[in-house]
Amino acid sequence: MPFDWRQIWEIASAPDNVPIVALLFVAPFFMWYALRQGIANDKLIAILEGDAQAAKTKYRKTQEWDPKWEREVHTWPYLMRMEFLVAILVTVLLMVWSLTLNAPLEEPANPNVTMNPAKAPWYFLGLQEMLVYFDPWIAGVVMPTLIIVGLMVIPYIDSNPLGNGYYTYKQRRFSIWTFLVGFIGLWVLMIVIGTFIRGPGWMWFWPGQTWDAERVDYAVNRNLDQVFGIDGSWLAPIFHTTKDQAAIWARAIFGIFPLVIFFIVAAILVHWVCTRTEFSKKIYKRMSLLQLVTMYTFLILMLSLPIKILLRLVFTIKYIWVTPWFSI
Amino acid sequence: MPEENGDGKSKTGVLEKAKDSAAALRETLTEKAKQQATELKEPEKTQLYRSIFRVKHDEEPRNRALSVLSNVFFHLHPAKVNRDATKYNFTWGMGGITFYLFIVLTFTGVLLMFYYHPSKVQAFRDILYLENDVPFGKLLRNMHRWAAHLMIIAVWLHMFRVFMTGSYKRPREFNWCVGVLLMVLTMLLSFTGYLLPDDQLGFWAVTVGTNMARATPLLGNEGPGGPQMGMTPYNDVRFALLGGSIVDANALLRAYIWHCIAIPLIVAIFLGVHFWRVRKDGGISGPAPVMLESEIKEERSPRPVILRPSGMG
Structure with a gap:
């Protein structure tokens, strides 16, 4: 069967799927951005670990530093001008987005006409995808509870005092890997599967396969x-x-x-x-x-x-x- | 006096006098007007300005600090911050963007409420009306929708940043928990809003979502232990969420009230706690000087944490 670009475009351009398409680019970008700063700090740490004298005297950040500078600056204007600038940029982004793309509006609600596929909002598609692997009481109730409680206990079980307030990779390998597997691997990836792969009847359609509502999986x-x-x-x-x-x-x-x-x-x-x-x-x-x-x-x-x-x-x-x- | 009045000269004198004083008045008035016009060029020097902002506008460290501390909107900030924290690369501004989007959503949401009736008869028509007849109605709805999606992404990235910088570590453990709850509330806000247009998209999304509640252990009629607890489709947790056994008029009203009143109120309270704790826990966590493995201290429990409010030198 030929590769169906049209199908991919249809999924990716559905207005409510735009955020998840954006997340496909944004999530890897910020992952790279965080790890890059982490690796830069790791290099600095390696130098300081090897040189006791430098550890005492050197400025322990990768940011620029001059002994003449004050360590703290006035919130106004140095921080708040950034905040106002960001607020303006976000407003412009929202304006452009809202002018170019309309919020979806389907037919009036009709319990007699089932949507196929009937999908939850994109941010819950990870949970909906979980329904394939677990019964609803686990996927819909137990797992979300475990995710919330699991996130909340993180600070109380992470006993590693290093890496408090700065990016690092080497000092927190285990916790960073755990979080990345959970956030990117299990949450974002499941959402991507739910958005792009799951078609009518919640069946598995590879990218480029046409979503065929008549298909029957035995x-x-x-x-x-x-x-x-x-x-x-x-x-x-x-x-x-x-x-x-x-x-x-x-x-x-x-x-x-x-x-x-x-x-x-x-x-x-x-x-x-x-x-x-x-x-x-x-x-x-x-x-x-x-x-x-x-x-x-x-x-x-x-x-x-x-x-x-x-x-x-x-x-x-x-x-x-x-x-x-x-x-x- | 009467003779003088009869005198033509003195009459001219009076006239002259009046002319003179008028000229003088004109001069002083222009002078005053000019002076006040120049003052208007610097409104921050006026008493009006001071009465509003409470501090003199001078480029002095003291007044720069005061203009933040004595302003109800700005005083969430400390007077001074870590020099490196003002750059974009540490925080990515995601927490601030999330809060800003919350404000945008409140603003556009209130405007949308003017045009919306949460009833089965009207809801969908109101959206059509909003999209086709209300001036800028379409833009308003679009902005509300996209700001909501953007807010969820911003919350996730904020959490990701806080994790990657280890900012949840002592003494900020509890604030991380508040943040997790805020994230859940954000997603619930978005989800309850999904049903409100009363179209197929929202109806089926909410149907799929609330069907899971049927399976709640002990509290759902299809969940393990549910029937044994006496749960039926007419008294279980899903019934409580929808105000009925199907997604209908009551569900619409409940979604509306959760979306427009209840959850925003809860969020506002948690936001207050979240921001207050950021300050109490010593401001934002970094960029902090790196710590070396050799500097790990032996754990003494329970160790009291003495905090220095940020910006206090």
Whole structure:
């Protein structure tokens, strides 16, 4: 099938998708901008670490410095003129954007005509994409709660006193990698998938594929217990139950094992990453037990998302643990 | 006196006198007018100016500080800031841009409210009216929409910057938490506004969004433990959000009130706390001098943090 540029243009030029197209450029730019300043500071740190005399006398910033200058300047005008300038620039940007692009307005709301695909606003598409991998109570309720709480505990579990108030990469490798994986890899990337890849019926369309509302995916999703052929038939005579009953119980019990294995393996992995270098070990020793448990729990839960994505998209496995009440 | 009155000469004298004084008056008036005109060129020297701004306008350090400190809008700032923090490259201005966009959104939002009825009969027509008949109505709606999207991006980038500079570390831990809540509130503000045009886009987006609430554990009728808690489509958490079991008139009214009154009020309170804490925690975090690994001190717990309000030398 030929590459459908028109389809790409249609998605990218939908007025409400413009912010996410902008984010595609803005997010990498600021990532580069932050890391560039971080690397510049790292070079300075390397010099100071190697030269005790310089560490005492040198100005410890990459910014220009003259001993004659005052360390602090008047807010008015030096800071506030920048603020006013930025406010004017933002206003101009908004004006131009509003004059050139109209806010979308579809037909009047009609519960009888379903939009296909029916998409949430772009900033929630990461959560909607998560619906593919988890049941709604996890994707829509538990995960958002975990994200919010997880963000809020960051300052209380990050025991690394370095890098407070300046850009650095080397002094905070682990926390920066964790945040980048979470923010860029799991949040922004999921939004991009939800915007550009997911078409009618929330089916996967590669860029350049035409969004075909008639397409039917014959899903062969299986649960993990089906892969292993668990049906519990041998349990039935022992407990004097029907085969169906036995199968339900067998599956519910079987599902606990891969979950426990995941938690153990993930915990070992997280622990290995957290104590990989001499510096990490030092930080690790500063942490209280509560801090450690909290951090490991959130990291393991965070890891569960890419694992579930992998299982679903590559191995077409739907549930790991099937119980009569809920499935994971 | 009467004789003098009869005298023609003295009459001319009076006339002359009057002429003289008129001329003098003209001169002094022009003088005064000129003087006041020159004064107008420097309105900042007038008492009117002082009565409004409370300080003399002089290029003196003291007055520069006072003009910030004695102005209700400016005094969010300290009088003096870290020299390197005035450059763009450290903060990217994202927090300020977010706040500015909040103001823009409040302004355009209030104007939009003049033309909008949150009822099923009127809502969609009001948007059509706004787009086609209200002067600059289309521009107004566009600005509100794009400012909202821009604000979300600005909030995310602000959080990203704060993380990358480690600015959430001691003593700013709590302010980071306030910031996380503000980010969530920003997204909720945008989401509740989505339904208000009452078109297909908003209707289905909100349908998809609130359908997830059905699955809330214990509180949703389709969530684990929900039915056991007695949850039905008519009493669960989704019902509370929508004011009904479907996205309809009540949902529109609830979205409107959350969007225009409740959440902005909550945001305003959290914003106040957020800004106040920025100042109390010692102003913005940097650019701070780099710290070396060899300088890490042994952890003493609990360590009191004594703060110096920023700008106090």
